[in-house]
Amino acid sequence: xxxxxxxxxxxxxxKIYDLVLVCFVVAYISIFITTTAVLxxxxxxxxxxxxxxxxxxxxxxxxxxxxxxxxxxxxxxxxLLYNRRHLGVTMFFIxxxxxxxxxxxxxxxxxxxxxxxxxxxxxxxxxxxxxxxEVFGFFALIIFFLMAITSHDFWLHNxxxxxxxxxxxxxxxxxxxxxxxxxLGVIQYETSPVLVVLLAVGFVAVTILHLAAGxxxxxxxxxxxxxxxxxxxxxxxxxxxxxxxxxxxxxxxxIAIFKYSNKLSAISNVCKHQNxxxxxxxxxxxxxxxPWHGYQYLPHNGSSPPxxxxxxxxxxVKLVGKEVWLNPxxxxxxxxxxxxxxx
Amino acid sequence: MKKxxxxxxxxxxxxxxxxxxxxxxxxxxxxxxxxxxxxxxAALLAWHQKKFSPANFEYGVxxxxxxxxxxxxxxxxLIPLGRDQLGQQLYQTVLLVGFGKSGSQxxxxxxxxxxxxxxxxxxxxxxxxxGDGKALIQIDKVSDxxxxxxxxxxxxxxxxxxxxxxxxxxxxxxxxxxxMKPGEGKAHRACAIRCIAGGIPPVFNGGxxxxxxxxxxxxxxxxxEVASIVGDVITLSGKRMxxxxxxxxxxxxxxxDELSAxxxxxxxxxxxxxxMTQCN
Numbered sequence: 001x002x003x004x005x006x007x008x009x010x011x012x013x014x015k016i017y018d019l020v021l022v023c024f025v026v027a028y029i030s031i032f033i034t035t036t037a038v039l040x041x042x043x044x045x046x047x048x049x050x051x052x053x054x055x056x057x058x059x060x061x062x063x064x065x066x067x068x069x070x071x072x073x074x075x076x077x078x079x080l081l082y083n084r085r086h087l088g089v090t091m092f093f094i095x096x097x098x099x100x101x102x103x104x105x106x107x108x109x110x111x112x113x114x115x116x117x118x119x120x121x122x123x124x125x126x127x128x129x130x131x132x133x134e135v136f137g138f139f140a141l142i143i144f145f146l147m148a149i150t151s152h153d154f155w156l157h158n159x160x161x162x163x164x165x166x167x168x169x170x171x172x173x174x175x176x177x178x179x180x181x182x183x184l185g186v187i188q189y190e191t192s193p194v195l196v197v198l199l200a201v202g203f204v205a206v207t208i209l210h211l212a213a214g215x216x217x218x219x220x221x222x223x224x225x226x227x228x229x230x231x232x233x234x235x236x237x238x239x240x241x242x243x244x245x246x247x248x249x250x251x252x253x254x255i256a257i258f259k260y261s262n263k264l265s266a267i268s269n270v271c272k273h274q275n276x277x278x279x280x281x282x283x284x285x286x287x288x289x290x291p292w293h294g295y296q297y298l299p300h301n302g303s304s305p306p307x308x309x310x311x312x313x314x315x316x317v318k319l320v321g322k323e324v325w326l327n328p329x330x331x332x333x334x335x336x337x338x339x340x341x342x343x
Numbered sequence: 344m345k346k347x348x349x350x351x352x353x354x355x356x357x358x359x360x361x362x363x364x365x366x367x368x369x370x371x372x373x374x375x376x377x378x379x380x381x382x383x384x385a386a387l388l389a390w391h392q393k394k395f396s397p398a399n400f401e402y403g404v405x406x407x408x409x410x411x412x413x414x415x416x417x418x419x420x421l422i423p424l425g426r427d428q429l430g431q432q433l434y435q436t437v438l439l440v441g442f443g444k445s446g447s448q449x450x451x452x453x454x455x456x457x458x459x460x461x462x463x464x465x466x467x468x469x470x471x472x473x474g475d476g477k478a479l480i481q482i483d484k485v486s487d488x489x490x491x492x493x494x495x496x497x498x499x500x501x502x503x504x505x506x507x508x509x510x511x512x513x514x515x516x517x518x519x520x521x522x523m524k525p526g527e528g529k530a531h532r533a534c535a536i537r538c539i540a541g542g543i544p545p546v547f548n549g550g551x552x553x554x555x556x557x558x559x560x561x562x563x564x565x566x567x568e569v570a571s572i573v574g575d576v577i578t579l580s581g582k583r584m585x586x587x588x589x590x591x592x593x594x595x596x597x598x599x600d601e602l603s604a605x606x607x608x609x610x611x612x613x614x615x616x617x618x619m620t621q622c623n
Contacts, residue, residue, distance in 0.1 A: 012360045020374060027378070028385045035389035042395040044524045055388050059381060075355070076369045082357035105523070109443025110537035121533035121540075123571070130575075134533060189528040192391035198384065282354045294356040 398474020446542020511549015
């Protein structure tokens, strides 16, 4: 969390994250290249670069796609989510090395522009099996490029969280493009079933994790409460742990009711940073703290403490005996509301 | 699940110097597991690649060769190897290709025009490409060819079969015989198309003789006509001819047109029929 923009706001956790990532990348590429060169000395250096980077980028893409649902299913995975954008940018750079070397190797030094060659050499667009697989890889790389250059918070704020999130949801289109790129390319050339099996395992893992995380959200939202009059009863005071929240879905909006210092306050469940689930966060130093990247909001007005400027919607909450009642009509972002006092 | 939640009260905040102990312990195990899986995957994927061709491209290494240069049916140089038991001169054929994805027709035409025509003896300086008994040399520029004293006559190909059919795939010889690994199949199709479009003569890979140069009924090389069927498994028919250490398949160029068109038509029809069957 920062009040001004810096290229990277380094902290100890990020340094550890990136160090582990670099070690992982170096280890993977070294092992792939060494194993290939030892088992088959006839391989060329270009092929080693193209294949080691392609398989590594594919592996990283699967890890990236699994982190989101894993963190939703179990908060213990949140440290992996915290610096995921560095993982994404690394994956893009590795994919870009693969793409650049492939274009140089297979499409340059010909009688037309290498990028045009990518689209105009194999023109079997009418056939699924013979389809030019390079096109899928190219478009996926364009999406990863757009995601990488907009990964900084500067773009998140300037594009607005909604646009930014929508753009970054294109990762799923890119993922499907990559699956087609591999299936219609190298898999048609290789005779071993290993790559097909691994790709299938990866696809199934990504799909199952997303379905499981989605199912959990769906079950939470099923607790939807019928809205009558102004206030609705949402839970009992004992249902909320100290310094934590209960999330309720009312009229399609998720609202987090926090219990802290013998008080109750309700704010939107959606963090202004990356739409993180504030209701799964905690009260730390008197502030609601997002579990994804630690963005903070004051419970009584939904505003980030100065000098930060993020604000979320607030709601009226009251206590009737031990029953927690909530008015689902949102106040504008950052509106101060009197917390309900617990006697 | 308890193992994954050592303490439910632990809460991770990335910008704090240290993560909670319980979460740190679990994440360490996760990263270790991920590292082991990744290392195994790297080795497994490397191990299960298709074997690479032992063909060679002496990139960056220039070699001088001397021989007799011709531009028909495709640019090549004949290097004398000595005589056989019947006293006939034997030659090694080295196909001539240009830099990158280009042929050498223009360079050879220019040189032969300035000398004594086909069969002129020359010294060539270029990078050798060789594999599976075939050889090529990459000539980067016209000045890499120097005409020297000597000349031989063109040796005509000897027809051995009037009607001959083979099944296989069209490749570009420059990549196939050493520049690219792999130099065939779907992954290489676009590159092969660019090479052939750039003037590198296509070679048919298949049949009893292994490799065939393709010429039309006028003995002219077939090139861009085959672009749409490069890398496909196809059957070609024509006259088989032996020519030095190569075999030539002389085909009617209309056959290629028909083959391309008919192949696409058959595929489209098959796809349509399959679609109709599924609808029913």
